[in-house]
Amino acid sequence: MGLEIRTITESEVGQWVQAMHTGFHRSPTISPEEVALVRPGFDLDRTRGAFDGGRCVATFRSMARDLTVPGGGSVSATAVTNVAVTATHRRRGLATRLMAADLAAAKERGEAAAILIAAEYPIYGRFGFGPATWVADWEIDVPRAALPEAPGDPGTVELVTDAEVRELGPALHERVRVATPGAISRDSRWWDRSTGALVLPSFGYQQPFFAVHRDPVGEVDAMAAYKVNDPHWPNKFPNADTEVLWQLAATPAADAAMWRYLLSLDWVARLKSGFRPPDDVLPLLLGDPRAARTETYADFMWLRLLDVPVALSARTYAPIDADLVLEVGDRDGLAGGIFRLETAPGAAPRCTLAPASPPDLTLDVATLARLYLGDESAVRLAALGLLEEHRPGAVTTASHLFHTPRRPWCPEVF
Numbered sequence: 001m002g003l004e005i006r007t008i009t010e011s012e013v014g015q016w017v018q019a020m021h022t023g024f025h026r027s028p029t030i031s032p033e034e035v036a037l038v039r040p041g042f043d044l045d046r047t048r049g050a051f052d053g054g055r056c057v058a059t060f061r062s063m064a065r066d067l068t069v070p071g072g073g074s075v076s077a078t079a080v081t082n083v084a085v086t087a088t089h090r091r092r093g094l095a096t097r098l099m100a101a102d103l104a105a106a107k108e109r110g111e112a113a114a115i116l117i118a119a120e121y122p123i124y125g126r127f128g129f130g131p132a133t134w135v136a137d138w139e140i141d142v143p144r145a146a147l148p149e150a151p152g153d154p155g156t157v158e159l160v161t162d163a164e165v166r167e168l169g170p171a172l173h174e175r176v177r178v179a180t181p182g183a184i185s186r187d188s189r190w191w192d193r194s195t196g197a198l199v200l201p202s203f204g205y206q207q208p209f210f211a212v213h214r215d216p217v218g219e220v221d222a223m224a225a226y227k228v229n230d231p232h233w234p235n236k237f238p239n240a241d242t243e244v245l246w247q248l249a250a251t252p253a254a255d256a257a258m259w260r261y262l263l264s265l266d267w268v269a270r271l272k273s274g275f276r277p278p279d280d281v282l283p284l285l286l287g288d289p290r291a292a293r294t295e296t297y298a299d300f301m302w303l304r305l306l307d308v309p310v311a312l313s314a315r316t317y318a319p320i321d322a323d324l325v326l327e328v329g330d331r332d333g334l335a336g337g338i339f340r341l342e343t344a345p346g347a348a349p350r351c352t353l354a355p356a357s358p359p360d361l362t363l364d365v366a367t368l369a370r371l372y373l374g375d376e377s378a379v380r381l382a383a384l385g386l387l388e389e390h391r392p393g394a395v396t397t398a399s400h401l402f403h404t405p406r407r408p409w410c411p412e413v414f
């Protein structure tokens with residue numbers, strides 16, 4: 001029997017989970033109890049495997065998510081995860097075939113985009129994905145941070161239980177999600193796993209502290225999960241690390257108040273921020289921004305457009321009159337074509353198929369993904385040779401149009 005690519009059946013979930021863990025070099029044996037715990041998170045119509053003689057040797061799964069785009073609208077996206085090929089079967093085209101099957105199904109369902117977090121940079125460009133959001137992660141030398149005196153916070157910070165996080169967190173997350181291009185919807189399993197209500201034996205759970213910030217009328221406007229790791233004290237100096245697992249804030253004032261709290265814990269020498277937006281103001285909240293050392297600055301969520309007119313019509317642009325014809329190449333034949341993007345101040349943008357129009361710009365679908373959420377500038381992409389200009393000024397116009405005041409950010413690890 002040859003290699004077969006297909007969605008899996010209920011009875012194959014166990015060996016699929018085993019193959020996924022094997023591909024990720026985790027434990028080679030997963031208990032039936034753990035399989036039963038993960039199973040409710042799977043949509044079997046979107047869970048694929050590669051089978052060699054009946055044995056699962058590669059895995060691939062996707063989830064339906066809403067992706068926030070500039071302007072506060074959203075597009076439907078297939079969120080790809082658990083892509084893993086057993087070491088004995090790598091580089092035989094299995095990931096390619098699984099990706100082709102999932103993208104075709106997503107296109108068929110009418111999803112406008114596919115998103116994923118790439119384990120390694122070189123893997124997904126060939127499938128039409130481009131890095132669409134980036135992350136930064138800082139380590140802050142707390143004694144040197146010189147946190148400036150701030151006007152009194154009219155709100156309050158309190159510590160809450162994991163049950164309260166499950167109750168209060170989803171509304172705050174949704175408030176942040178719709179205001180943050182690049183953010184995606186989150187299901188209740190995320191909250192269960194992050195608060196110990198659902199513990200997978202392979203991953204375990206150590207309860208963090210949960211802090212919430214409330215505005216003056218008592219509404220939660222920021223939340224953080226953090227741990228304090230307290231190693232030895234050299235010459236009896238306090239030397240602990242605050243490790244922020246996640247922090248969400250709905251307003252700049254709440255964001256600053258929460259960081260102020262996290263930076264003011266006794267005994268702490270260093271604060272590890274966790275993944276933040278690449279243009280986060282966190283370092284600039286400090287009296288001495290040099291106290292924040294960049295630990296990570298890297299690509300994060302990759303995007304692949306599946307429906308260019310739907311996606312480009314869903315976001316807003318700089319308020320200028322523009323008429324730009326884009327020739328989008330897509331070697332997989334999923335989303336390519338010639339499209340006209342029309343914008344005007346105060347009017348909804350329109351993106352339509354325009355096969356007979358002479359293009360102003362030619363670019364690949366993966367390059368358009370880098371522009372789409374506002375993370376990249378067309379001028380930079382042109383400097384890299386990724387955009388071809390046919391009408392003078394078209395690159396500059398595209399740069400103005402797609403630019404957003406803040407860079408996009410995806411707070412989810414999925």
Ligand SMILES: CC(=O)SCCNC(=O)CCNC(=O)[C@H](O)C(C)(C)COP(=O)(O)OP(=O)(O)OC[C@H]1O[C@@H](n2cnc3c(N)ncnc32)[C@H](O)[C@@H]1OP(=O)(O)O
Pocket residue numbers: 023024080081082083084085086089090091092093094095096097116117118119120122123126
């Ligand atoms: C969204 C996520 O889940 S990210 C997690 C991805 N998974 C992992 O990193 C786990 C460990 N790695 C693996 O499981 C596999 O190596 C995978 C999934 C990365 C690739 O699977 P494979 O079946 O080997 O990929 P496939 O054979 O389809 O490769 C297609 C092409 O991509 C290239 N490629 C695949 N993986 C990589 C890589 N990590 N780095 C560079 N090139 C790669 C191949 O060389 C091949 O190139 P070619 O067409 O020019 O010959």
